[in-house]
Amino acid sequence: MITLASDFGTPYPATMKGVILRQCDARLVDIAHDFPRQDVRAAAFWLREVLPEFPPATHLVVVDPGVGTDRAAVVVEAGDHRIVAPDNGVALPAARRIVDDDEEIEVYEVAYDDDETASNTFHGRDVFAPAAARVHEVDEVAHADDVTPVDDWVDLTFPEPIRDEDAATGEVLVVDDFGNTITNIPGHVLDGHTSVRVNDEFAPVEDAYAARDPGERLVTVGSHGYVEFAVNQGRGDEAFDLTVGDAVDLDW
Amino acid sequence: MITLASDFGTPYPATMKGVILRQCDARLVDIAHDFPRQDVRAAAFWLREVLPEFPPATHLVVVDPGVGTDRAAVVVEAGDHRIVAPDNGVALPAARRIVDDDEEIEVYEVAYDDDETASNTFHGRDVFAPAAARVHEVDEVAHADDVTPVDDWVDLTFPEPIRDEDAATGEVLVVDDFGNTITNIPGHVLDGHTSVRVNDEFAPVEDAYAARDPGERLVTVGSHGYVEFAVNQGRGDEAFDLTVGDAVDLDW
Amino acid sequence: MITLASDFGTPYPATMKGVILRQCDARLVDIAHDFPRQDVRAAAFWLREVLPEFPPATHLVVVDPGVGTDRAAVVVEAGDHRIVAPDNGVALPAARRIVDDDEEIEVYEVAYDDDETASNTFHGRDVFAPAAARVHEVDEVAHADDVTPVDDWVDLTFPEPIRDEDAATGEVLVVDDFGNTITNIPGHVLDGHTSVRVNDEFAPVEDAYAARDPGERLVTVGSHGYVEFAVNQGRGDEAFDLTVGDAVDLDW
Structure with missing residues (x-):
């Protein structure tokens, strides 16, 4: 199963679905595509509420104000869930909610060739959807092509009252x-x-x-x-x- | 197959999908999640138009201005269709359209523990989605856990010209x-x-x-x-x- | 696989899904249902961007300002893709993008009985969805019932700068x-x-x-x-x- 979440409205999410379905036969489930535009914190909040309700799945998340900059693409592994997202922290609150112990969270970087194959404006199609399909297909995240464990990534926490x-x-x-x-x-x-x-x-x-x-x-x-x-x-x-x-x- | 209809917008319907998919492997089809807010009659109208077009299915309907009060949760059985909904009449016009004879409609109450397991604000997640998954899994509605036939329920009819x-x-x-x-x-x-x-x-x-x-x-x-x-x-x-x-x- | 695109908003697309699922067991994927109302050219633009990203599929497209007039219903075959749509050109830019050579595009007319079985206001339900299900089920488009090759159809091209x-x-x-x-x-x-x-x-x-x-x-x-x-x-x-x-x- 691959879930999809973005701030894309339509029809860009459908483009991502086409890309995924050319690569694999996953069940697709939409989380939402009307997250507040480029509001990473709001998306992180909703993903923390929704993703833990799902059975083990690959979650494709694209709320990405930094598209076209040198921000990385990551896979955040939390228990049996894998969240493919830009490295802006959007996936971390959900990941922490899914696991009992933050130590169980592993982060991987997804390599992509910005000059050759990826547009600078639609990494959902060119980087994240293909990565989600690759990650969906493997038993271990580390077995997916172009995916490498990293120790350093962008975190996001909500302010404490x-x-x-x-x-x-x-x-x-x-x-x-x-x-x-x-x-x-x-x-x-x-x-x-x-x-x-x-x-x-x-x-x-x-x-x-x-x-x-x-x-x-x-x-x-x-x-x-x-x-x-x-x-x-x-x-x-x-x-x-x-x-x-x-x-x-x-x-x- | 489980269809989903609500006035929830996003991302709450996705939460219900996660809950269902943790319990069963049903095909999920969205009817609409932008029904006019808390307008039971409008939802009842649209469901009467749309649900009879479907093959036999379990239909999850949550338009529920009474969430958190003592209104019941029901399963309305009409022919091979089962509509899981709050007991506010929203399912009845669709049910009557599906069957030839109103006598073929059976209504069941879904028991839930308001104090223990259900929030008072999101019965879609805590009551209706789990009930839809349970009903989907059984041959006879009466075989589902926490479901009991009742003789009395809330009806809804449209005004006659x-x-x-x-x-x-x-x-x-x-x-x-x-x-x-x-x-x-x-x-x-x-x-x-x-x-x-x-x-x-x-x-x-x-x-x-x-x-x-x-x-x-x-x-x-x-x-x-x-x-x-x-x-x-x-x-x-x-x-x-x-x-x-x-x-x-x-x-x- | 059947994809669905329209300017219908909700809940009319769900009606089409019900009609399709009564006829066949296709996987359904939404492209968009909020295309600008009755803007055939905008829909044609987006379909050209999105449909070629999909694996071979039947695509149901209903942006149809001419519903209820004598405009034909067509199936546009482009490579392994089949686009079922009103004969207003909406499918042609996508079809040309899918194939290498325009000669590979074949167009079929879908017969329907306007007086007997089709409403004049909702051909999505009465004409296009049933046709998409029939076309999905056959190896060759020409084998589908009520479908005939034609030499003449409405084209649509974008203005050249x-x-x-x-x-x-x-x-x-x-x-x-x-x-x-x-x-x-x-x-x-x-x-x-x-x-x-x-x-x-x-x-x-x-x-x-x-x-x-x-x-x-x-x-x-x-x-x-x-x-x-x-x-x-x-x-x-x-x-x-x-x-x-x-x-x-x-x-x-």
């Missing part, structure tokens, strides 16, 4: 398609509270969106385990006036 | 991505007419969009068999100033 | 989802230049988007081999104030 007994300061990491506004503050800070102050304004803490009337705002623990600002049948980002990267002060 | 000899009053049920504005008025009321009045303004009746010049409006019978307001190569909803739920007076 | 030694005049063919603005001017006219004038304003020529700072504009050779106007991590169409069909004067 600052917490004390009656407050937490964090940041909006992503906003989902519903408008649910997801922070880096762990959900258990809400335990035992029926309301909290969000940037100085009170909002109720609820277990479910539908606990409030349609159109009303609430603070909840999202399916990912983080504090999330939402509106029942509406958009939390608009009601709380928050967007990706905004600081969030929570106190109770 | 009011008709007399020279007029019909109905309602806009959905607007498709082209802007075609689809009512609950059966298409045969247009038989023999070359124009009708729509909310007091005349419009021509045509067999095909291209029967009018680009940009011109028309009334036609859509592929679903209902009266539809359209513009050749344009948007009928804008030209007729109609949106979902609006009343429509037709006379001739 | 006008070039002299120090200038080229072309046209914007398509804008991709990133805002990259793609012309019909072959990329090699940029060879040896570090900047060019685009409609009288200078812009730098670069090998890669990331060669400029984020937000800065550039002229490059896109992955399709044509001159393209772009902004690193931004939208080229907005920065260059260009849209599909606009004339482009390039000089150096």
Whole structure:
């Protein structure tokens, strides 16, 4: 199985599928192709949520603001999962979520000939899709052509919230398609509270969106385990006036 | 085969696919994941159009404004089709279209442990996807774990138009991505007419969009068999100033 | 394998998949279903880029402003590829890209009964999807039911740019989802230049988007081999104030 994720919209993902299917017969599953454009951190967040839900697979990820520069292409191996991606850290949060111990993560560099075979604008087609097909076909990543273990790669971690007994300061990491506004503050800070102050304004803490009337705002623990600002049948980002990267002060 | 339909956008449908593929090896086919948000009736309309076109399958449907409340999860069995969905009626119009006789529809409740294993915000991942995989794997729905026949469930029917000899009053049920504005008025009321009045303004009746010049409006019978307001190569909803739920007076 | 491409949005492509899967067991791969509405030339451009990347397949293409008129339905055979589409030229640029010699292209007409079995508004479901399934199932296109070789069909070619030694005049063919603005001017006219004038304003020529700072504009050779106007991590169409069909004067 090869999954595909990108910020490509259409029809470029289909080009990658054609390239893969010329090389191998893998089942293909789309993760998403509308990740926020060239937002490596947002893609890393969603991949951490989604990829660990899959059975062992090769995951092709192309969110790649550095295409055409000298950034490397890598395969990140985490347990039975292999993530083929640009070396910009996008794969690392998912890899760490998949394994019990960071030591189990291995990273390989994918060699490619920028001058000869790869365009400078579409490495998804010219570098990453062929590499995903090669990696899919082998028992051991190291057996794939043009793939070499490396000790040095680009990492990516999410900012840690600052917490004390009656407050937490964090940041909006992503906003989902519903408008649910997801922070880096762990959900258990809400335990035992029926309301909290969000940037100085009170909002109720609820277990479910539908606990409030349609159109009303609430603070909840999202399916990912983080504090999330939402509106029942509406958009939390608009009601709380928050967007990706905004600081969030929570106190109770 | 398992089909998937939701109002989730991305990447949440991929999470459901991962959960399913960890449990079974079904072919997966997307119906749509951009149904109008939390609009159970619109989803029910589209599912009635699309699901009967499929060979026997398990259909996973999550349009679920009641997630986290005590609404049940159900499997609606209609002939060789099984629709796994929240108990809000979304599956029933499709089920009735699939069978010849409503008596052939059976409904089962899916037990789940809200406190232990299910989040209150993402039952697609925690309840419906696992249930779809379990139902897919068995010969008889009743053989699936945590599934029990029930006599009582939430139904959903579309409003009936009011008709007399020279007029019909109905309602806009959905607007498709082209802007075609689809009512609950059966298409045969247009038989023999070359124009009708729509909310007091005349419009021509045509067999095909291209029967009018680009940009011109028309009334036609859509592929679903209902009266539809359209513009050749344009948007009928804008030209007729109609949106979902609006009343429509037709006379001739 | 059957690929699917259309301007349908959702959920109509799923209806076509259901129809196909009732008839055969083909692997299904989506190309795109958000091609610009009823823009045959844009669809033809993208299909020319994408379809040749696939292994031999049947390709179902429905961008069909003439649905319900007397335009024919065709199968365009190019090497081991078969493209089932309306007879409006949408398949021809892809077919020519697939073969070495235009003489290898064969075109067949698909008979259908407009009065009996086909709606006038959804030939994707009623004509093209069933034809794609029939064509997928046979060794030779001519062996499929209701398919007849023809000598006459609608062609489509892209406009040729006008070039002299120090200038080229072309046209914007398509804008991709990133805002990259793609012309019909072959990329090699940029060879040896570090900047060019685009409609009288200078812009730098670069090998890669990331060669400029984020937000800065550039002229490059896109992955399709044509001159393209772009902004690193931004939208080229907005920065260059260009849209599909606009004339482009390039000089150096």
